[in-house]
Amino acid sequence: MADDKKFLHGAYGLNTPAATQALYRDWAQSYEDEITANGYVTPARCAAALAQFATDKAAPLLDIGCGTGLSGAALVAAGFSTLDGTDFSPEMLALAKAKGIYRTLTLTNLNTPLPGAPASYANAAAVGVFSPGHAPPSALREFMAVLQPGGCLVFSLNDHALADPTYQGAIMEQVDGGGAELLANDYGDHLPKIGMYCRVYVLRKRK
Numbered sequence: 001m002a003d004d005k006k007f008l009h010g011a012y013g014l015n016t017p018a019a020t021q022a023l024y025r026d027w028a029q030s031y032e033d034e035i036t037a038n039g040y041v042t043p044a045r046c047a048a049a050l051a052q053f054a055t056d057k058a059a060p061l062l063d064i065g066c067g068t069g070l071s072g073a074a075l076v077a078a079g080f081s082t083l084d085g086t087d088f089s090p091e092m093l094a095l096a097k098a099k100g101i102y103r104t105l106t107l108t109n110l111n112t113p114l115p116g117a118p119a120s121y122a123n124a125a126a127v128g129v130f131s132p133g134h135a136p137p138s139a140l141r142e143f144m145a146v147l148q149p150g151g152c153l154v155f156s157l158n159d160h161a162l163a164d165p166t167y168q169g170a171i172m173e174q175v176d177g178g179g180a181e182l183l184a185n186d187y188g189d190h191l192p193k194i195g196m197y198c199r200v201y202v203l204r205k206r207k
Contacts, residue, residue, distance in 0.1 A: 045128050051079060057078075068095040076101050086115055153205070182202075
């Protein structure tokens with residue numbers, strides 16, 4: 001029987017951008033089957049959380065680290081209709097494009113600016129993006145910068161990220177510094193078949 005965790009466990013031991021890109025290049029074709037087999041529910045949880053607070057679901061939304069488009073599909077199912085996506089894997093972006101749900105898709109990485117001018121998006125999502133070996137805690141500042149005042153960012157921190165206090169520190173920097181309001185902080189399933197959980201957060205950029 002095929003190993004339904006062939007790439008999944010490897011994703012949590014990455015420590016360089018090159019290693020991360022190589023893994024997702026090789027994983028692209030089997031990614032959705034593998035994580036779905038392990039009960040991946042974070043896209044639906046994030047989309048539902050953002051839908052509670054977004055004031056205009058038709059306004060442009062940036063799906064950061066969109067991968068193959070699972071997060072975008074969940075956002076569309078929750079009523080969002082104008083999605084731009086960005087990811088660092090050309091192979092993942094090709095699969096996202098085939099879904100036909102994104103207005104634009106941009107190849108980028110977290111060492112270069114995100115697409116669009118600052119404060120150009122009404123909402124943003126970073127589903128499964130923050131984790132050691134993936135997005136660093138410092139990326140939260142840039143993710144918030146793409147939002148218009150009053151816009152919301154939904155993102156998740158899995159158990160690996162929650163074990164690193166610098167991720168919580170980045171959130172508190174936004175909240176305690178007065179730049180954002182914490183609207184949601186919910187711990188629940190992430191990949192339940194391997195016993196992994198995550199927190200889903202929603203931050204609103206202050207006007």
